[in-house]
Amino acid sequence: MRDEARNAAFDVLRAVDERDAYANLLMPRLLRERRLGGRDAALATELAYGTLRGLGTYDAIIEYCTDRAPDPDVRDALRLGAHQLLKMRVPPHAAVGTTVDLVRLRVGVGASKFANAVLRKVAARPLDDWIPIVAPEDPVGHMSVAHSHPRWIVSAFRDALGGDDAETADLLAADNVRPLVTLVARPGRSSVAELQDSGAEAGRYSPYAAYLPEGDPGQVLAVAEYRAAVQDEASQLVALALARVPVEGRDEFWLDMCAGPGGKAGLLDAIAAYGDPDEGFPGGKHLLAADVQYHRARLVWQTTREASVITADGTEPAWRPGAFDRVMLDAPCTGLGALRRRPEARWRRDPAGVPGLGALQRGLLATALDAVRPGGVVAYVTCSPHLAETGIVVSDVLRRREDVEQLDARSYLTEVPDLGDGPHAQFWPHRHGMDAMFLALLRKR
């Protein structure tokens, strides 16, 4: 009998390797097409996602056990075998036997003998005994192999955590755990109580959050009707913080400058239009949501109800200076704060992209500050804790202008502990169970 789960996992690994497929888009499609459900579907998913997350560790061990680099298809099968042996604790005879069968069927007899020899060596030790053998001694190199993250990402995380190796290791470990599915109940359109009736549990920090322990969020009626959505709690809290900052005088026009696909715009739109008595938000305000990409602006249009949505480049504003009272700038970034969401994402990110993003982030922050009136407030947000995208961007822009003061973002989110030394707020997977999102709040003088 064909081993359908392992075949599906192998196909996902090959597609990620060969054509940059996204595992969490491809896997559900393969499961549907091949009619795999229940335990087979769960096994295929764990095999593929777990292997992709762990392959930095597995490759180091495989390299130690081979005297020549395996071909890419054999290497993917070996990674799959190593994951079963070292993480899933599949009995060695089953893990080796099924992987060797897979290689024989999908690659060839010669390759299957090679795979058999390598996997027997891999099986000789448990994971904890392999790490001291294959991981470099320097702290960053060690964590990179032990927790399966590229070295430059470990280094960036460590810098953002003030050089604390123990905490960096905790963060990397948290990145290897699949996050909870978190929903947002958009105020005036849904409620946490409604989501609880659909089987979710109330969130820990955001008043709009609910965790869905199992099941397809698309089956939740409020989600299907765009009254609620899937949204990490940190994304909810940065939008909430922007709405909480008191502004004197007019407070009617809000802008979301980089809105696509519309997660934060969906929440801001509801808060602006319908308000929230529990938070003292009166409603009756208007959100303009913009994105440079037409198809992403369309998604914003779909998910919001009252907002105006336009396709516009935030660096060449389509609005008058000072037109807005509150501006959300959720800047394009490396996304290093959400690596736990996509199993292969960490291997795709490229440090060479950071300087270009930094220039775009500075440009967008400058136009966001121009877009807000004196007394108004800008939220600068990234889904990355990389200092070159967070604190350094903010301080560079502030150094060049006299008309902006930075607020203590933590004081608008007092229900959330451990947001760092301020004045900005940094969320963390290992501290808060949320994406590593960054928030700076800036008031125009």
Ligand SMILES: C[S@@+](CC[C@H](N)C(=O)[O-])C[C@H]1O[C@@H](n2cnc3c(N)ncnc32)[C@H](O)[C@@H]1O
């Ligand atoms: C981090 S995403 C925003 C996520 C969104 N706020 C949400 O919560 O769903 C950044 C967005 O910025 C958009 N973008 C990139 N460059 C831009 C520019 N110059 N002007 C406006 N939008 C831009 C991208 O198309 C992308 O949709």
